[in-house]
Every structure is written in C-alpha cells, then in structure tokens.
Amino acid sequence: MQALKNICILVTILLVISCSQDSETGSASIIPHPNQMEASGERFAWNNLTCIVIVGDAPELYHTAEYLQHIIEKATGVEPAIKVTDPDPVNAIVLTLDPSVAGEEAYHLDVNKEKVMIRAGKPAGIFYGVQSLLQLMSPGVYQEQALASGFAVPGVVISDAPRFGYRGMHLDVSRNFFTKDEVKKYIDLLAMYKFNLFHWHLTDGSGWRIEIKKYPLLTQKTAFRPYEDWKAFWNGGRKFCDPGDPGAKGGYYTQDDIREVVQYAAERFITIIPEIEMPGHSEEVFVAYPELCCSGEPYKDGDYCAGKEETFRFLEDVLTEVMDLFPSEYIHIGGDEASKAAWKTCPYCQKRMKEHHLENVDELQSYFVQRINKFLESKDRKLLGWDEILDGGLDSTAAIMVWRGEKTGEEAARQGHHIVMTPGNYCYFDFYQSDPANEPEAIGGYLPLYRVYAFDPAPNDSLKSKVLGGQGNLWTEYISDFKQVEYMVFPRALALSEVLWTMPVNRDWEDFKRRLPNQLECLGNLQVNYHRPSGRIDILEERIDTVKHEIAIRLENERYQPEIRYTLDGSRPTLESPLYKGVFTTSEKSVVVTAAVFENGEAIEPVSAKETGYHLALGKPVTYNTRWNNAYPAGGATALVDGRRGGLNYSDKLWQGFTQDMDVVIDLGESIPLNAFKARFMQLTGPDVYMPKYVEVFLSEDGKEYQSVLKVDNMVSPDHDRLIFADFGGSLKQIARYVKVSVKNQRGFTFTDEFVVY
Numbered sequence: 001m002q003a004l005k006n007i008c009i010l011v012t013i014l015l016v017i018s019c020s021q022d023s024e025t026g027s028a029s030i031i032p033h034p035n036q037m038e039a040s041g042e043r044f045a046w047n048n049l050t051c052i053v054i055v056g057d058a059p060e061l062y063h064t065a066e067y068l069q070h071i072i073e074k075a076t077g078v079e080p081a082i083k084v085t086d087p088d089p090v091n092a093i094v095l096t097l098d099p100s101v102a103g104e105e106a107y108h109l110d111v112n113k114e115k116v117m118i119r120a121g122k123p124a125g126i127f128y129g130v131q132s133l134l135q136l137m138s139p140g141v142y143q144e145q146a147l148a149s150g151f152a153v154p155g156v157v158i159s160d161a162p163r164f165g166y167r168g169m170h171l172d173v174s175r176n177f178f179t180k181d182e183v184k185k186y187i188d189l190l191a192m193y194k195f196n197l198f199h200w201h202l203t204d205g206s207g208w209r210i211e212i213k214k215y216p217l218l219t220q221k222t223a224f225r226p227y228e229d230w231k232a233f234w235n236g237g238r239k240f241c242d243p244g245d246p247g248a249k250g251g252y253y254t255q256d257d258i259r260e261v262v263q264y265a266a267e268r269f270i271t272i273i274p275e276i277e278m279p280g281h282s283e284e285v286f287v288a289y290p291e292l293c294c295s296g297e298p299y300k301d302g303d304y305c306a307g308k309e310e311t312f313r314f315l316e317d318v319l320t321e322v323m324d325l326f327p328s329e330y331i332h333i334g335g336d337e338a339s340k341a342a343w344k345t346c347p348y349c350q351k352r353m354k355e356h357h358l359e360n361v362d363e364l365q366s367y368f369v370q371r372i373n374k375f376l377e378s379k380d381r382k383l384l385g386w387d388e389i390l391d392g393g394l395d396s397t398a399a400i401m402v403w404r405g406e407k408t409g410e411e412a413a414r415q416g417h418h419i420v421m422t423p424g425n426y427c428y429f430d431f432y433q434s435d436p437a438n439e440p441e442a443i444g445g446y447l448p449l450y451r452v453y454a455f456d457p458a459p460n461d462s463l464k465s466k467v468l469g470g471q472g473n474l475w476t477e478y479i480s481d482f483k484q485v486e487y488m489v490f491p492r493a494l495a496l497s498e499v500l501w502t503m504p505v506n507r508d509w510e511d512f513k514r515r516l517p518n519q520l521e522c523l524g525n526l527q528v529n530y531h532r533p534s535g536r537i538d539i540l541e542e543r544i545d546t547v548k549h550e551i552a553i554r555l556e557n558e559r560y561q562p563e564i565r566y567t568l569d570g571s572r573p574t575l576e577s578p579l580y581k582g583v584f585t586t587s588e589k590s591v592v593v594t595a596a597v598f599e600n601g602e603a604i605e606p607v608s609a610k611e612t613g614y615h616l617a618l619g620k621p622v623t624y625n626t627r628w629n630n631a632y633p634a635g636g637a638t639a640l641v642d643g644r645r646g647g648l649n650y651s652d653k654l655w656q657g658f659t660q661d662m663d664v665v666i667d668l669g670e671s672i673p674l675n676a677f678k679a680r681f682m683q684l685t686g687p688d689v690y691m692p693k694y695v696e697v698f699l700s701e702d703g704k705e706y707q708s709v710l711k712v713d714n715m716v717s718p719d720h721d722r723l724i725f726a727d728f729g730g731s732l733k734q735i736a737r738y739v740k741v742s743v744k745n746q747r748g749f750t751f752t753d754e755f756v757v758y
Contacts, residue, residue, distance in 0.1 A: 029135065029138070029514075029515040029518040029519070030132050030135045030136070030515070031135070031193060031494050031497060031498055031512070031515055031516070031519050032193065032194060032494075032497045032498035032500070032501035032502045033498055033501075033502045033506055033507065033511070033512070033515070034132065034158045034159075034160040034502075034506075035159070035160050035161065035163075035502060035503050035506050036158065036159040036160060037156055037157070037158045037160075038156065038157050039154065039155060039156055040110075040111065040112060040155035040156060040157055041155060042111070042112045042113045042155035043111075043113065043152040043153065043154055043155055044111050044112065044113060044114070044115065044116055044152060044153045044155065045113075045150070045151075045152045046076075046147075046150060046151050046152065046153065047091070047150060048078050049091060050080055050091050050092060050093070051080050051081040051082070051083050051089075051091070051092050051093075052065050052068055052069055052080050052081070052082045052083070052092065052093050052095070053082075053083050053084070053085050053089045053092040053093065053094045053095065054082065054083070054084050054095050054096075055084075055085070055086070055087045055094060055095065055096035055097075056084075056087070056096065056097070057084075058095075058096075058097050058123075060123045061095050061097070061123055061126055062082070063267045064095065064123065064126050064127045064130055065082045065095060066082070067127075067130070067267070067268070068093065068130050068133075068134070069082055071134060071141060071142070072141070074144060074145075075137070075140060075141045075142070075143065075144075075145065075146055075147045075148075076145065076147050076148055076150075076151075077145045077148045080093075089115065090114045090115055091114070091115065092115050092116070093115070093116040093118070093133070094115055094116065094117045094118065095118050095126050095129075095130075096117070096118070096119050097119075097120065097121065097122070097123070097126070098119040098120065098121060099121050100121070101119050101120050101121040101125060102121055103121060103122075103125065103161045104121075104122050104124055104125070104165070105122070105124045105125050105128055105161060105162050105165075105194075105196070105269075106120060106121060106125050106159075106160065106161035107119065107120040107125035107126065107128050107129035107132075107158075107160055107161075108120070108129070108157075108158065108159050108160075109129045109132055109133060109156065109157070109158040109160070110156075110157050110158075111133075111136065111153050111154065111155045111156050111157075112155055113155070116133060116153060118130065118133065123269070124196070124269045125161075127191075127268070127269045128160070128194050128269075129158075129160075131191070131192060131193075131194060132158060132160070133153070134192075135518075135519075135522075136153050136154055136156065137151060137153060138518055138519070138521070138522045139518060139519075139521035139522040139524075139525055140525075141522075142522045142525040142526050143525040146525070162194065162500065162501045163500065163501060163502060163503050163504075164457065164467070164468065164469030164470065164500050164501075165196075165468060165469055166196075166197055166420055166468035166469030166470070166471070166500075167194065167195045167196050167197060167469050167470070167471075167497065167500040167501060168195065168196075168197035168198070168199055168273075168420065168422075168469065168470070168471035168472070169186075169190050169195050169197070169198060169199070169471065169472050169474070169489070169493060169496075170198075170199035170200075170201060170422075170471055170472065170473040170474055171183070171186060171198070171199070171200060171201065171474055171476075171485070172201040172204070172473075172474060172475045172476045173200070173201060173202060173209050173476070174201060174202065174203055174204035174205075174206045174207045174208075174209060174277075174284075174476075175204065175206045175207070175230040175475065175476040175477050175479075176229055176230050176476045176477075176479060176480045176481075177207065177209060177223075177249075177250050177251045177252070178482055178485065179251070179482075180253060180257050180260070180261060182482040182485075183200075183261055184261060184264055185482070186198075186485070186489075187261070187264060187265050187268060187270055188268070189486075189489075189490070189493075189523075189526075189528065190268075190270060190493070191268035191269070191270060192522075193493060193494055193497035194497055194501050195270065195493075195497060195500075196269055196270055196271065197270065197271055197272075197273060197469075197471070198265060198270050198271070198272045198273070199272075199273050199275060199332060199471060199473075200272050200273065200274050200275065201275045201277075201475075202253075202274055202275060202276065203275070203276050203277045203282075203284070203285075204277050204281045204282075204284070204334075205277075205281045205282060205283035205284055205302060206225075206230055206233060206234075206284065207222055207223055207224075207225065207240075207250055207252075207284055208222045208223055208252065208284050208285065208288075209223060209251070209252045209253060210252060210253055210255075210258065210274070210276075210322070210325075211252060211253065211254045211255050211257075211258075212317075212318050212321050212322075213255070213321060214317050214318075214321065215288070215289065215314070215317070215318065217288035217289065218284075218285065218288050218289075219252040220242065220243070220288070221240055221242070221287050221288040222240045222284035222285070222287050222288055223240075223243070223250050223251060223252040224240065224241050224242065224243050224245070224248040224249065224250040224251070225239070225240055225241060225248070225249055225250055226239065226241045226245060226246075226247045226248060226249070227247075227249060228249060228480070229249075229480035230476065230477050230478075230480065231477065231478065231480075234477070238283075238299070239299070240284065240287050255321075255325060258325045258326075259325060262325065262326060262327070271327075271328050271329075272326055272328060273326070273328045273330050273331070273332050273384065274322055274325075274326045274328070274331060274332065275332035275333070275334055276315075276318060276319065276322055276331070276332070276333060276334070277333070277334035278304055278315060278333050278334055278335070278368075278372070279303045279304045279306060279335070279338050279365060279368050279369075280302055280303045280334070280335075280336065280337055280338030280339060280340075281302065281334060281336070281337065281338075282302060282303065282304055283299070283301070283302045285304070286298050286299075286300070286301055287299065289314065291308075291310060292304055292305060292308070292310060292311050292314055293305050293342070294307075294342035294343065294346035294348065294349065295342065301342050302338075302339055303338050303339055303340060303341075303342060303343065304368075305342075305343075305346060305348055305349060306343060306348075306349050306352060306364050306365070306367065306368045307343075307346060307347070307348025307349035307350070307351055307352040307353075308348050312371060312372075312375075315372065316375055319331065319372075319375065319376065319379075320379075323379055323381060328381075329381065329382055330381070330382050330383070330384040330399060331376055331381050331382070331383060331384065332384045332385065332401070333369070333372055333383055333384070333385050333389075334385060334386060335365075335369055335385035335386050335388050335389035336385075336386035336387075336388045336389075336403075337388065338365055338388070340361040340362070340364070340365060343361045343364055344361055349361075349364060352364065352367070360392075362391045362392035363392040363393065364392070365388075365389075365391060365392050366389075366391065366392030366393045366394060367392075369383070369385065369389045369394060369398070370394060370395055373394075373395055373397065373398050377397065382397065382398070382399060383397075383398040383399070384398070384399045384400075384401060384420070385398065385399075385400065385401065386400075386401050386403060387400050387401065387402045387403060387404055387408045387409075387412060390408075390411065390412060390415070390417075394415070394417070396415060396416035396417055398417060399417060399418045399419065399420065399468065400412040400417045400418070400419045400420070401419070401420045401422055401471070402419050402420065402421050402422060402423065403422050403423060403424055403427075403428075403473070404423070404424070404631065405423050405424075405425075406421075406423065406459065406463075409421055409423075409463055409467075410460075410462050410463060412466070413462055413463055413465070413466040413467075414462070416466075417466065418466055418467075418468050419463070419466050419467055419468065420467075420468050420469060420470065420471055421457035421458070421463075421467055421469075421470045421471075422470060422471040422472070422473055423455075424445070424651050425445075425447070425451070425649065425651035425652055425653065426447070426451060426452060426454070426455035427452070427455065427470065427471060427472045427473055427496070428445065428447060428472075428473050428475070429447065429472050429473060429474045429488050429489055429492050429493070430442055430443045430445075430473070430474055430475045430476070430477070430478070430479070430488060431443065431444065431445030431446055431447035431649060431651075432444070432445060432446050432447070432648060432649075432723075433446075433447060433448055433449065433488070433492060433531055433534075434448065434531075434534040434536050435534075435536055435606060435648065436648065436722060436723040437722070437723075438606065440478075440484065440487070441478050441722075442478050442488070443475065443477055443478055443686055443687065444650075444684045444686045444687045444689070444723065445648075445649040445650065445651055445687075446647055446648030446649030446652065447492070447649060448536075448538065448556075448558065449491060449492055449495055449533070449558050450495075450509060450538075450556050450558065451652075452472075452492045452495040452496055452499070453495040453498070453499065453507075453509050453512060454509075455470065455496070455499050456499070456504065457469060457470035457499070457500070469500055470496070470499065470500050472489070472492065472493055472496045474488060474489055483529040484529075486528045486529040486530060487529050487530065487531050488531070490523055490528055490530040490531065491516060491519065491520060491523075491530055491531065491533075492531075494516065494519055495512065498512060510560070510561075513533075513558065513559065513560040513561075514560045514561075516533070516560070517560070520532075520533075533558035533559050534557075534558055534606075535557070535559070535562075535596075535597040535604045535605060535606060536557070536558075536606055536608060537555050537556065537557050537564060537595045537596065537597065537608040538555070538556040538557075538608070538647060539553060539554075539555055539593050539595060539608060539609075539610040539612070540553070540554045540555075540556060540647075541553060541554075541612055541643055541644045541645065542554040542583050544614075544618065544619065544642065544643045544644075545585075546618075546619050548585075548587065549587050549614050550585040550586065550587045550614065551585065551586055551587075551612060551613065551614055551643050552583050552584070552585045553583065553584055553585070553586065553593060553612065554582075554583045555580050555595050557597060559597065562597045562598075563579070563597065563598040563599070564579070564580035564595055564596070564597055564598070565577040565578060565579055565580065565595070565596060565598055565603070566578060566580055566593060566594060566595040566596075567593075567594045567595075568586060568588070568591040568592070568593055568594075569591070569592065569594075570592035570594055570609065571594065572594060572596070572603070572607060573594060573595060573596045573598075573603055573607070574603075575598065575601060580595065586612075586613065586614070587614055588613050588614065589613045589614055589615050589616070589758055590611065590612075590613040590615065590756075590758060591611070591612060591613050592609055592610070592611050592612075593609065593610050593611075593612060594607060594608065594609040595607070595608050595609075596608070610645060611645070612643070612645060613756075614643065615643075615756045615757055615758060616668060616672070616674070616757045616758060617640075617641045617666050617668065617739065617755055617756065617757040618641055618642070618643045619638075619641060619642070619643075620641050620666055620667055620668055620669060621637075621666075621667045622637055622638070622640055622641055622664055622665070622666050622667075623664065623665045623667070624637065624663075624664050625663035625664065625665070626658070626660055626661060626662055626663045626664075628656050628657060628658055629657045629658055629659050629749070631657065632650065632651075632655065632656060632657030632749070632751070633656065634646075634653055634654055634655060634656040634657075634753075635653070635654075635656075639654075639656040639753075640656065640664065640666075640752070640753075640754060640755045641666060641754070641755060642754070643754070644753070644754070645680070645753050645754050646680075646682075646751075646753035646754075648723065650682060650684070650687075650689060650749075650751045654753050655682065655751040655752065655753050656751065656752060656753070657749050657750070657751050658743070658745060658749065658750045658751075658752075659745065659748070659749055659750075660745055661742070661743065661744055661745050662692075662741070662742065662743035662745070662750065662752075663740070663741075663742050663743075664740070664741050664755075665703070665738055665739070665740045665741075666738070666739040666740075666741070666755060666757070667703070667737065667738055668736075668737050668738070668739065668757070669737070670737055671701050671735050671736060671737040672735065672736075672737070673734075673735050674699065674732040674733075674734055674735070674736055674739070674757060674758070675731065675732060675733065675758045676729060676730065676731055676732055676757075676758040677697050677710060677729050677730065677732055677739065677741075677755070677756070677757055677758075678727050678728070678729030678755075678756045678758075679695060679727070679728050679729060679741065679743075679752055679754070679755050679756070680725055680726070680727050680728075680752060680753055680754065681725070681726055681728060681750065681751060681752050682723065682724070682725050682726075682751050683716055683718075683720060683723070683724050683725075683726070684722075684723045684724075685718070685719075685720070685721045686721065687749075688747070688748030688749055689748060689749045689750075689751055690718055690746045690747050690748050690749070690750065691714045691716045691718075691726060691746060691750075692714060692728070692743045692744050692745060692746055692750050693713070693714055693744040693745070693746045694711060694712060694713045694714060694728075694743075694744050695711070695712050695728040695729075695741065695742070695743050695744075696708060696710065696711040696712075696741070696742045696743075696744075697709055697710040697711075697732070697739065697740070697741055697742075698739075698740040698741075698742070699732065699734050699736035699738065699739060699740070700736060700737070700738040700740065701735070701736055701737050701738070702737075702738075703737070703738045706738070706740050709732055709734060710729075710730050710731070710732065712728040712729065712730060714726070714728075714746065718746065718747070729756075732757075739755075739757055741755060
C-alpha cells in the first residue's frame with residue numbers, strides 16, 4: 001500500500017514538473033534573461049525536509065530568507081525551516097555571501113541534485129538570485145498550494161549581473177490616489193523582475209499626497225476632491241475639498257505610512273525616490289498656501305513665485321521632512337512644464353531677475369533649481385529632475401531624467417550630467433498598448449510591447465558614460481483604480497526589465513515572446529490584471545531601396561510564432577493567402593497590406609490593414625516654407641517622402657508635427673503625368689492633436705507659377721475625442737514637376753506622416 005502511495009506521489013511530482021518546468025517554461029523562461037546561463041541536466045527535488053540555509057554570520061540575509069520561506073510555504077503548504085549552519089549542507093537552498101562574486105547586484109546560482117546554492121558579494125545579489133530561483137519554480141510557486149505534492153527545480157548554472165544600476169518604475173499618485181497596500185503590491189511586482197528604483201510621484205497640481213507636519217493644510221485642503229476621478233476633476237472645475245465633505249474622494253500617506261512603505265521596499269532592495277514637484281505643476285499648493293504664488297490667490301497660478309523668500313523657506317521645510325522619511329541618494333524635484341508666465345510681470349520675480357542679472361524667465365528657473373540643488377547638496381543629497389531643468393543652465397551635479405528623447409539626453413551628457421533615460425516613445429506606459437478602439441481610454445500615443453523591448457538607454461558612446469539607466473513611467477490621468485495600473489504596466493514592465501538588466505547581446509525579441517507566457521501565468525496566479533498579448537499586427541516599412549524601387553515590409557505581433565497570413569490587395573486574408581515567413585518586398589506604387597493571425601484555421605480579430613507602396617514622390621527633395629515643431633521632427637526634411645507611414649503613436653518618429661500652417665514643395669525632378677495625391681492626418685484631442693481645417697494642393701512645371709488643383713476640407717468634428725485618422729486627397733490629372741501642399745492648422749498640433757503622389 002505504501003509503495004502504491006509513493007508511486008502516486010512520484011507521478012504527481014512528474015506531472016507538476018512537466019507542466020511548469022519543461023524546456024519551454026523552465027530554466028529558459030527567466031525574465032529578465034540572465035547574462036550567463038547553462039543547463040546542467042540535473043534537477044533538485046524539493047521535499048518537506050528541504051530547508052533554507054544562511055551560511056555563516058550574515059543576519060542581513062534573514063529578510064530575504066523569510067521572503068523565500070513565505071512564498072514557498074504558500075505554494076506547498078509547508079514552511080521550510082531557516083537555519084544558520086556550515087557551508088556544505090544538502091537538501092537545502094543555501095544563501096551565502098561570497099566576496100569573490102564582484103558587483104553590488106551580481107549573483108551566482110547553481111542548481112544541482114543535492115542543493116541550490118546562491119552566492120553573491122552583497123545582499124542585493126542574493127535577493128536577485130532568489131528571484132531567478134522562484135522563476136525556475138514558476139508558475140506554481142505563486143499559486144496557493146499548487147506545489148503541495150512536491151516539485152523539482154531544473155538544474156542550471158547562472159552567473160549574472162545587471163547592465164544598469166538604475167532600473168526604475170514610476171507611479172503617479174497625484175492624479176488618482178492609490179492606497180498603501182496597493183503601492184506595496186506594485187513594489188512586490190517590481191521586485192520580481194529585478195527593478196531597484198521606485199519613483200513615487202507624490203505631488204502635482206491634482207493633489208498633494210504626503211503628510212508634512214509643518215504645513216498640515218497641504219493634505220487637509222488638497223488631498224481630496226469632490227469628483228470620482230481625475231478626468232471629472234479636470235473637466236468639472238478643478239476644485240478641492242476637505243476630507244469630511246460630501247462626496248470627497250482621494251487620500252494621502254501619513255508619515256508613518258511612508259516609513260512603512262520605505263522599509264517594505266528596502267527589504268526587497270528597492271529604493272524609493274520621492275518627487276516633490278516644483279516650480280510648476282503646483283496649483284494645489286496655492287489652495288492651501290496662496291501666498292507662495294505670484295498672484296497670492298488660490299486657483300490662479302501654477303508656478304511657485306521665484307521672487308519671494310517665503311517660497312524657498314517653505315520648500316526647504318518640506319524637503320527637510322521628505323529627506324527624513326526617504327533615505328534615497330536622489331530627491332526628485334520635477335521641474336517640467338513650468339509656465340513661467342506670471343514671472344514675466346510679477347514684481348517679486350522681476351526684482352529677483354534684476355538683482356541676479358538674469359536675462360529671462362528661463363534663467364530665473366535655472367536660479368530656482370540651482371538654489372534647491374545647493375540646499376539638497378548641503379544635506380548630502382542629490383537633485384534629480386525632468387530634462388526641462390536644463391533650460392537656462394544648471395550645475396552638472398544635478399542628474400537629469402530625460403523624457404524628450406535621445407538628443408536631449410546627448411545634450412545633458414555633454415553638459416556633464418548623469419542621466420536616466422525615460423523617453424516617452426519607449427517608456428510612457430500611460431500610452432495605449434493596442435488599438436485604442438478596443439482599449440480602455442488612455443492619454444493617447446501607442447506603445448506596444450515590441451517597442452518597449454526595442455528601447456536602448458545608451459545607444460551610442462556619447463551617452464554610455466553618463467547613463468545611470470532607464471525608467472518606465474505611469475501617469476494616471478485616465479487610470480482611476482489599481483487594476484487599471486496593473487493592466488497598463490504588465491507585461492510592458494517585463495520587457496523594460498530585460499532592457500535594463502540584460503546585455504544587448506543576450507537579448508532576443510522572439511525568445512522573449514517564448515518566455516513571456518510562463519510569466520503571464522505567474523502574474524495571473526498573483527491576481528494581476530495584465531494585458532493579454534493581442535492579435536493585432538503592426539505593418540512596418542522596414543527599408544526603402546531607391547535602386548530597385550522597392551519597399552521592404554515587416555509584420556510584427558506580440559505572440560510567439562503566430563501563424564500570420566497576408567494579402568496585398570486589401571482583401572481579407574484566408575488560409576490560401578501567403579504565409580508570412582519574414583520581411584518581404586513590393587515594388588507596386590500602391591498596395592494595401594492586410595494581415596491577420598490565424599488560430600485553428602480561422603483569422604482572429606483584429607485584422608490589420610495599411611496602405612503603402614513605392615509612390616512617385618518617394619525620396620524626392622522637399623522644401624519647407626514653414627518648419628515643423630522641433631519636438632516632433634520625425635525624419636526631418638525627408639519625413640514626408642520616406643515611404644514610412646506612421647502608426648498609432650504621434651511620438652513614433654514617423655509623424656511630423658506642426659503648430660502652425662504647413663507649406664511645403666515637393667520637386668519630382670521632371671514634369672510627369674500625375675493622377676492623384678493623398679496625405680494622412682490624425683486627431684487625438686487629449687494631447688491637443690487636431691485635423692487640419694483643409695489641405696490644398698498646387699501644381700507647377702517651373703516652380704514659379706502654381707495652379708490650385710485640389711482642396712479638401714476637414715470632415716472630422718473637433719469634438720471627436722478618440723484617436724481617429726483621415727485621408728485628405730483626390731484626383732490631379734495634370735502634368736507637373738512641382739507639388740505644393742498647403743495645410744491649414746485648426747488648433748494645437750497637426751500631425752502627418754507621408755505625402756503620396758501617384
């Protein structure tokens with residue numbers, strides 16, 4: 001009878017192993033991918049006598065041992081003992097500090113049939129080794145008693161260390177408030193994927209979320225709003241209320257809450273960097289203390305008054321309490337998007353400018369930031385701010401968080417600053433991650449998983465020496481509950497974790513997609529509301545061959561080895577349509593590529609389509625009589641005729657942006673018969689992107705005398721607030737060499753991607 005029972009247990013163990021730790025989902029499914037890893041061919045079999053051993057006198061490892069103990073007890077129903085013993089135990093997970101393992105976060109993990117050995121020079125390395133071990137046990141280790149019948153860990157030898165020392169994720173709790181326990185869960189999830197910095201955006205114009213003892217009105221007057229969420233607040237009057245008022249929504253963290261969360265994060269080797277916003281985005285402060293703004297009135301200004309000494313006394317008092325709560329090396333002061341409009345007429349600010357010989361308000365902002373920087377330095381801290389703090393000049397001791405792109409990072413590095421790269425088109429997780437038509441409302445933009453994975457924080461030598469690392473950001477204007485936080489962050493944070501940890505030579509997008517399903521199952525076991533990889537296909541122009549007159553096309557999908565079929569005539573793909581096997585080319589002037597993922601013999605939604613082709617204007621010189629907005633140059637002077645059509649995100653470097661009327665001339669090189677013209681535009685009213693009022697096309701043979709041949713008026717209402725695209729075009733039927741296009745700006749930004757001439 002006992003023999004039969006033992007056989008049943010063995011079969012159960014083998015089933016667990018085969019389900020969760022085979023070659024596809026076992027040792028090779030770790031995210032972020034280890035930089036050195038080899039399979040040993042052995043397995044370590046866990047049983048009820050397996051213990052966790054701390055070698056030698058290393059009390060600093062006890063929190064990590066307890067962390068591992070808790071997770072294993074939950075998965076198996078048995079709490080493994082924690083022991084301090086000699087360096088050669090068996091049937092144990094052994095944690096040992098070993099100075100031969102160099103690096104603050106490096107670790108060595110060896111799984112064999114006798115034991116699991118995790119060695120590191122520092123406690124952080126031990127913790128990261130534990131995370132890799134837990135992923136070897138996944139996904140069952142994150143499910144209640146899933147491994148109660150026993151399990152085995154696949155044998156591996158891993159030597160690993162991160163590429164970057166700064167691996168961050170951000171959370172905005174000002175626009176919408178999230179509870180202390182929700183923040184702790186966020187920290188737990190970041191720790192699983194070896195993030196080590198949590199950027200906590202605690203104050204902004206939408207609410208002050210941290211208790212300051214010396215200034216109690218900050219939380220009494222501006223932590224609550226009589227609105228359900230930020231969107232209602234923004235559209236409904238932008239007023240605050242007291243905590244006890246009817247309908248009050250919001251909250252803040254007491255100083256005891258902060259200390260608890262900081263300690264919780266520290267036990268998971270995550271440093272919290274607080275952000276206290278200044279000089280702009282501070283409307284809420286002036287509801288509580290209006291004397292700190294230029295007008296002295298609440299609900300009027302957004303920037304601190306840079307001319308009043310009371311401003312700096314207040315900020316130094318606040319930062320002193322903040323530094324008492326947060327031991328982080330860096331204190332983030334924001335610094336972005338300050339209006340500075342009131343400074344131009346404020347007598348206090350003008351007096352300050354005169355006294356310090358400051359020529360403009362940008363230099364006044366520089367004075368403001370440098371003064372705060374000196375204060376932080378006097379307390380042995382360092383200033384970190386968004387890249388706008390570069391405007392007007394800045395001491396090189398301050399670190400820059402770069403969100404406006406690689407060129408801004410290069411300028412910051414040239415000035416001697418250390419930088420954290422967090423460009424919007426790779427790292428803003430409040431962007432849509434699939435087609436906006438099928439997604440919950442977001443701020444705009446489009447950031448699919450593959451684009452996050454393509455991010456490189458230090459792509460060239462000018463950045464490498466100054467880049468501390470990178471960070472993903474989650475602004476919460478349209479995110480009012482924590483389930484939506486999870487949905488927007490995961491799995492994009494997994495892609496970012498691999499970008500920041502794993503050396504580029506060891507990264508592979510297709511292999512990441514193979515490893516991802518195992519991690520998604522883990523997240524599901526943890527009740528995380530992650531975004532499921534979509535069936536959407538992005539159709540991308542890979543390269544333009546001006547000799548062969550060809551465009552190479554790549555199809556991209558988030559799933560591992562999907563069956564993709566496509567057509568070039570706009571028809572819906574069927575099982576008889578060509579199977580996508582990799583990049584293909586077309587020399588047609590106009591094709592409509594339509595593609596779909598097939599499962600069980602049928603196309604799954606959505607079916608993707610995109611018009612492209614080698615048109616007559618492709619690669620021809622363009623003269624800009626009005627220039628693009630410097631923030632959205634796309635490909636510069638070639639952007640409108642480079643053959644590359646934009647996607648769902650105006651920040652994808654394919655959409656060229658204008659904030660004025662547009663006037664360009666395309667030189668086709670010779671007079672030829674022209675049949676038609678087409679240009680595509682987008683509208684997304686949240687970030688102030690609108691359709692043009694009209695598009696008018698003029699033709700000329702000599703470049704001097706032009707004739708209007710086509711005018712197309714806008715048919716999209718400016719009140720349409722979801723992402724929408726529209727073609728402006730029509731028939732030409734004329735011989736010409738020069739094509740002049742005039743685009744009338746309606747308001748805000750006008751974005752276009754390609755001017756097509758047939």
